[in-house]
Amino acid sequence: MFGDIFADIFGGGGRPRRGSDLRYLLDLDLEEAVFGCDKTIEVPGIVACDGCKGSGSADGRSKTCPTCRGQGRVRMQNGIFSVQQACPQCRGSGRVVETPCAQCHGEGHVERTRRLEVRIPAGVDSGDRIRLSGQGEAGPAGLPAGDLYVEVRVREHAIFQRDGDDLHCEVPVRIAQAALGAEIAVPTLDGEVSLSVPPETQSGQAIRMRGRGVRSVRSGRAGDLICRIVVETPVQLTREQRELLEQLDASMCDDDAAQHSPRAHSFLDGVKSFWSRVTS
Structure with missing residues (x-):
């Protein structure tokens, strides 16, 4: 917590590196958990825009942000402190698009429900997590997506x-x-x-x-x-x-x-x- 505070006050911290991770709860029968299986899941979330490939630009071109001059952060005076924060115009990327994509309005991502195939290994139990790399939320324009963590929850069995x-x-x-x-x-x-x-x-x-x-x-x-x-x-x-x-x-x-x-x-x-x- 203190690291985040001093980073904001004294100009530390960096640009966002990727999108947020997501968590998905998957209910399984005991037999599915014991022997393993393949499951199809539907995950709502934010994904990279297909129209601009996540760049936010209609023509693929961008320019240096005029507000932060490419630094991704701006300095604001707060009493006796000089506080740095992410640039509100480029959201920390240091670049802005010249012609925004019509599908995502320059955001680089859209909301969509995706269907994903998940292979469940044999022997998993409640609380085990399966990591799907790059299947989390889309990152800011031009940055990679986060990861999706599928958490297993085994249903009660009639006999065992x-x-x-x-x-x-x-x-x-x-x-x-x-x-x-x-x-x-x-x-x-x-x-x-x-x-x-x-x-x-x-x-x-x-x-x-x-x-x-x-x-x-x-x-x-x-x-x-x-x-x-x-x-x-x-x-x-x-x-x-x-x-x-x-x-x-x-x-x-x-x-x-x-x-x-x-x-x-x-x-x-x-x-x-x-x-x-x-x-x-």
Whole structure:
């Protein structure tokens, strides 16, 4: 900030070198971000005039600015300070056109919406930026354009949640599958694979499938797929199914109940200890 102030006061600073940079937000599906794709975007902005090729001149000729005499800056008295600023006539370029272009009225640029093709590399994530050199706003007459930065924003997915290069998903299993173990088909971004659920798996337990996540756009290393097991309670039971479950539950309420449900047993012991401390 102070550099800009002293540059204005004491005559520092230079002529503009190019146009402004632009930022464009691009929404992608998870699959598009993981595998890469080509996208067409429409970018409104200021572009170089086709009629004069950005020069602002109808015949391509220009002359030294009579106001600043080609310096691009003029000096103004502001109290005890002598302040320099960009020349209002040539806007700092030091040149003015003799015959202004009819299309852009001598500005050298016009407002237009452009269609651009963007190649999205595989593995990008929200916040990553792709730089398109020279696709920003047109610069002052005769100067190059700025750059366009396409910022990626990945939409939420119905199955997977992304965390860096890892993917997370919930896998529902039946009570019997969790207790006895099972082979279950689970989705990945490359298609279905078999997941081995070990016996006595608890709800919330995570099983890691290495290399089934996202391949990093920077390192090339593939992340993992982390499957969180969700044990489903059966619903809409028939009379026979209810009786079978009651028989199973009764068989687990004997003297060996603690070994069948260790978490429930420890929880009940904790509750008893709590009430004992409260009432003592």
